[in-house]
Amino acid sequence: MKCGEHITLDIERLNAKGDGVGVCDGREVVVPRAVPGDRALVYLRRKRKGRFEGVVDDLIEPGVERIDPACVHFGVCGGCRWQDIEYDDQLKIKESLVHRLVAEQDLTAGSWRPILPSPQQNFYRNKMEFSFGSGPDGVPQLGLHMRGRYNRVFDLETCWLQSEVSNRIVDSVRSHATRLKLPVYDLRSHEGLLRFLVVRDAKRTGEVMVNLVVSSYPHDGVDDLLASVFEDLGRQITSCIVTKHSGLAQVAIGEEEFHIRGDGHMWERCGDIEYAISSRSFFQTNTIAAERLYETVCELAGDLTQSDVLDLYAGTGGMSLHLAQHARSVIGVESVSEAVVDARRNAERNEIGNCRFVSTLAEDL
Ligand SMILES: C[S@@+](CC[C@H](N)C(=O)[O-])C[C@H]1O[C@@H](n2cnc3c(N)ncnc32)[C@H](O)[C@@H]1O
The missing domain is CATH 3.40.50.150 (Vaccinia Virus protein VP39)
Incomplete structure (x- = not known):
């Protein structure tokens, strides 16, 4: 068994990340997006620390019925893992994962209550963190990370997790950053300006907070960018922060915060x-x-x-x-x-x- 080969694999369990795991010739094979009960033709992509990682080439016998995912980015995006599985089935998979993790720690629960489903399956998140990246010719990209690629971002069109207004904010920031030719922060050279956009969207009060994380501020280009975004969506944005983060760590927190609109808070109920x-x-x-x-x-x-x-x-x-x-x-x-x-x-x-x-x-x- 070696990388580049195809094998037929039965998925036996999920690991803690939610990836499917099967065993072939005594070796574990980790297969993202596969679930227990699946029998699949798996392409062995790479081997790390004695463990193979594969991708499903053909789902021979699904353990759980698959559906068409709503999102155009499904599969590429590092966010949603199981959008091609009915929500009820996702809940069953998650529930059994929790039971197994508890059992593996030799813990015994007195009794189990059934899993509580989310009342909403779309547009439920009140916080999303979007990353800037550079496309061909250095054009700014703004979106989410590609699955398994911490340094690759794709341009987000529509995400079903947060809200319509959050999608419009991403679109507005990206198009004005491109028009103003603002440079994206480069992870290798540590040069450039734009790093993250964090949108918080309160579901009960309707407040929306935008936090733009940049490597340098005060900066005229950032002010021009925000002025244009306010022209597009100013009525919906209740608070706006610029975070200056000049450090190397790729995180959306920094050393100084500037309150552009509001006092740095959003209210949620x-x-x-x-x-x-x-x-x-x-x-x-x-x-x-x-x-x-x-x-x-x-x-x-x-x-x-x-x-x-x-x-x-x-x-x-x-x-x-x-x-x-x-x-x-x-x-x-x-x-x-x-x-x-x-x-x-x-x-x-x-x-x-x-x-x-x-x-x-x-x-x-
Ligand atoms: C998942 S949040 C839970 C928050 C809260 N229980 C709730 O339901 O809203 C975990 C919190 O633990 C804090 N935290 C992480 N490590 C900690 C530690 N070692 N001691 C105290 N707080 C910690 C984090 O800053 C974060 O606010």
Whole structure:
């Protein structure tokens, strides 16, 4: 068995990333987008650390029925993995993955509740991070990473995950960046300007926050770009930040933030609680599913009226503030200081007095 060959493979399980895994001649073969029960003709693309990686050339016998994916980028995009599988089947696959991961750790759950589906399957995300790349002739690209290619970006036309307005913002930023001939940051030479575009889109309040991450600011070109984007979509964009990030790490956070519109926050409502979310703070990306999650946790926690609750990894207080409505007191522990500032502000805004937040690593508590 060697790279370049085809083999017939039965997919037995998923790895933690959600890729299918089968065994041939005693060796593991990892096959992205294959699921347990699939029998496929697999092309062996490469071998890494004694493990083969393959792609499905022909699905001989599907373990799960396949459907036509809605998205034109499916397969190329590193985002969605199972858009060609009905949502109900995706849930079954995810549920069995969780059961297996728990069993592998020798943990036993007292009882299992069924998986909670997301109320929405499209346009549910409140945050997306888009990357700039350079196309042929250095023309700016703006979109998502290609599957398995951390350094390759493709131009996004329509994504089904966030919102129509987010797609229009991506399109507007890309076309004005091209017109203004703004250079994209190059990962090898570390020259260039444009790095990331982060769009946050609150599902309950309708607020939209745009965060443009660039290597240098103040910069006239960035101001011209944002002025043009505001002309196109200014009424929808409620807050806008420019983040200056001159460091080498390819992350959408930087050393300085400039508030171009608004005060650096977006408001979102989850259940009956309002949350301020700033650019560096974590907030559950599926607001409406988070409402279900928090409701379920409160329900499972039972009577907390005499309990003091510790919420480790608290983010902006999503879970803590919900629990505080039922408990005697809650302490939320969070390592990102900006998120703790947001969490405290959120407790105050919602007049929740029995919840406080500590900015530290959970393991140092
Ligand atoms: C997945 S989020 C969960 C947030 C929150 N529980 C919620 O439901 O909204 C995890 C949070 O843990 C924080 N975090 C990561 N490592 C941490 C650590 N070692 N100690 C404390 N907080 C940490 C991250 O900054 C992030 O805000």
